[in-house]
Amino acid sequence: MIRCPPFPSEPRVRPSRLHAIASRFLLPALIVASLLAGLGLRQPSPPDEPRFVLAARQMVETGQWLLPHRGSELYAEKPPTFMWIQAATYRLLGDWEIAFLLPSLLAALLTLWLVWDLARRLWNRRVARYAVLGLFVCIQFGLMAKRAQIDMVLVGMTTLSLWALLRHLLLGPDWKLLALGAFAAGVGTVTKGVGFLPLLALLPWAAWRWRHPDTRGAGRGWGWWLVLPLFVAGTLVWLAPLGIALLRQSDPALQSYAQELLFKQTGTRYANAWHHHQPFWYYLEVIAAQWLPGSLLLPWLLPAWWRRLRRGDPRYVVLLGWALLVLLFFSASPGKREVYILPMLPALAVAAAPLLPGLLRRTGVRRALLAYVLVLAAVALMAGVGALHGDGWAQRYALKRAIDLAVVPRIGGWLLGFALAAGLLAALLRQRRAGLAVVSTTALLWMMYGLGAMPALDPYSSSSQVMERTRRHIGADAELGMIGWREQNLLQTRPQATDFGFKRPLDAQWRLAAHWVAADPARRWLFVLDDAMSACVDPARVVDIGSANRNHWRLLPGTALDTACVAAGQGHLPAAVAAPNDD
Structure with missing residues (x-):
């Protein structure tokens, strides 16, 4: 296999025996168990889950799979791909309470595997384990893995496309993988309009090749002509049957549906959004809050990344260059939501992974991560004690959401249990193994969320x-x-x-x-x-x-x-x- 450069290796840090066993066997099992926790224990909750399940259920019941409906009206805000997946999952399992959440869960597990495999190929297996753990602990990733929204499935598709493209660009040439990357980007585009974003990775790679013209790798070849046709082929998964229906039928409702979805909900929504207006820097706030605890490491990661970019390491150039382009793309639109930049996160986890073993030896990094665990435990402790003892805030929230006050102590018990477990982990692992404490606490958080909080709130949130x-x-x-x-x-x-x-x-x-x-x-x-x-x-x-x-x-x-x-x-x-x- 021809590689672009002889990649420089990161400094190796010898792990302890306990850490090696935990990272190879126990932590992967803990990750899967925490993401699975709660599957089948709740029903769809607003704002997005019920509308997708409603459309998917109507597909199954009516046999009309081409055009999703919201009740008696056509649902033109999103393509039907995600609803197809939910409907097909139900046909396979026969249980909506499992089927509506399973696509997001499987997409999250696929994303974790793709991150592991890409980091393994670009560096080594140890770096790959750090990449998976780094992605898992970020709050937004776990939250979206446990929600039945399009975004986690979109992340799975964009990460698949990026995985294939980067293997071709950095480890190739492999024209079959280039074809897969282009096709996956097309399917992602008809899942949610921004699925084409992985193709932007060609820009930082082209810039790097321009500065290093003598490097052998995925350069000239007839296979580049596959990118556009295979991308279009991916979009035809949905656009082809829609086009056939438009040609065969003159129904004004169908014409209006196609016009709204293909134009208003794509170009107009991006260039002249009519809601969710936020300032240009909004996503910096999202990164700081919803990518915790990963965002705590940015003061150390940014200078380290910059040094590697100055060395011209193509792995960092493509990964970080692509993530920056995605950030700028979404920041330029006046309409912004926190989930839009989630596709960046797997690439950044891969880029951060080689640096994590060294960073976790730093006292400042360990203190920041341990403080994160302790703050989570303290917040959960205060909320749990307040809920158990009839705190005014907890009761006011319950009354505002029409939640039975008898449910509040139940949720308080789960919060208190999480707080005590997280505090015990912090005390046992202490600063020396702060990274392990973060991973374990994150797994406990999603178990508490899936097994306790969401089932207790389900009768009220699901209506x-x-x-x-x-x-x-x-x-x-x-x-x-x-x-x-x-x-x-x-x-x-x-x-x-x-x-x-x-x-x-x-x-x-x-x-x-x-x-x-x-x-x-x-x-x-x-x-x-x-x-x-x-x-x-x-x-x-x-x-x-x-x-x-x-x-x-x-x-x-x-x-x-x-x-x-x-x-x-x-x-x-x-x-x-x-x-x-x-x-």
Whole structure:
């Protein structure tokens, strides 16, 4: 195999026997167990999970897989790839509570393996283990691995593409891997529009080759002509069936769907975002807070990276150059969300891994990491004690979210247990093994989150409690319609309730609802957002059914609605009620 340069090796630090055993066997098992913890113990929670599962469930139930739906309307904010994966997982397993989370979990495990393999090939196995541990301990990675959002699957696809491209560029040439990288970037693009980002790695590599023209490696070759066609082939996983449908059908709704998704939700969303406006430096705040504890090491990593960049090491040039381009790309858009820069994190973990053995010998680094563990333990201790003893903050939060106060001590017990375990780890491992303390504490954090906190909050965050109360009130033979609804409410209805549009103006929803109710007013009920209530309803017959996710809901029998009043437009309704924005 031809390599670009004879790569310089990093200084080797001989590990202790305990550290070697833990890093080879115990820590990988602990990582997998902590990411698995809680699988199947909760239901989809807002803001994003319910809408994806709702669309996936409708695919399975209707057999209409090409175009995702949110209730009765087409869902045009995201391509259907992620929902296809969830629907296919359900068809395989037959259990939504596992199927909706499994794609993110598998994508996280795939990402960890790709990081390990890339670091192993660029350096050695020991560096590869540090790369995996460095990625795992960053808070945002673990959080997204345990959430059913597109972003973790996107990270899996972008990391696969980057893994293949870097093996070709730095360890090649290997034209099959170049083809795989281009194809994976295309599939990533129709999963979420920024899936093309791994191809930006060609720019820092080209700059390095320009400065080192005599270096042998992935240079000239006919295989470069594969990049664009195979990228396009990856996008055709979805664009081809969509194009065929557009050619065969003249439905205006389908045309509008394609136009919104291909133009408004891509180019317009990037260049002229209509929500999530943040300043240019916003992602520096995200890195500082959500990439803890990795961000604590930046004062040591940045100078070390700079020295290696000045030496012209192509591994650092490509990895860090690509990460910088991704950061600048997202920073240039006025619309920003913290998850957008997550694809950078695996590459930075690989770039940091060779330096970690040396950094962990520094007293300042060890103190910073141990302080992180102690602060986590202290915060959890204060929150847990407050929840167990009826602290005002905990009760106010529970009341604001319509959470049963009896649940608060249960969550407090989990927090207290985590705090005591993290404190014990810090006391046993102390400053000498601060890195091991961080990894173990992170694993405990995600076990507490998956096995304790999220299952306890699930009836309230998923709206299942409100919808169960609704089912009991109307009876098994009644039919339910929904106005001003949220995705989690519709998802929790079985069989699925009748809706009258999600983005449709409220007055139009009420007119459709009135027509639906008039067909059988004795059996039909309406589930209505409090802020969307019509003046054409008899207030004496409205049932206060409860709150969920900071929304208050009302239930009314069909006989309580004056359909003539609605038809005459006398309800004095707002045009719309704000709905949660898509990421």
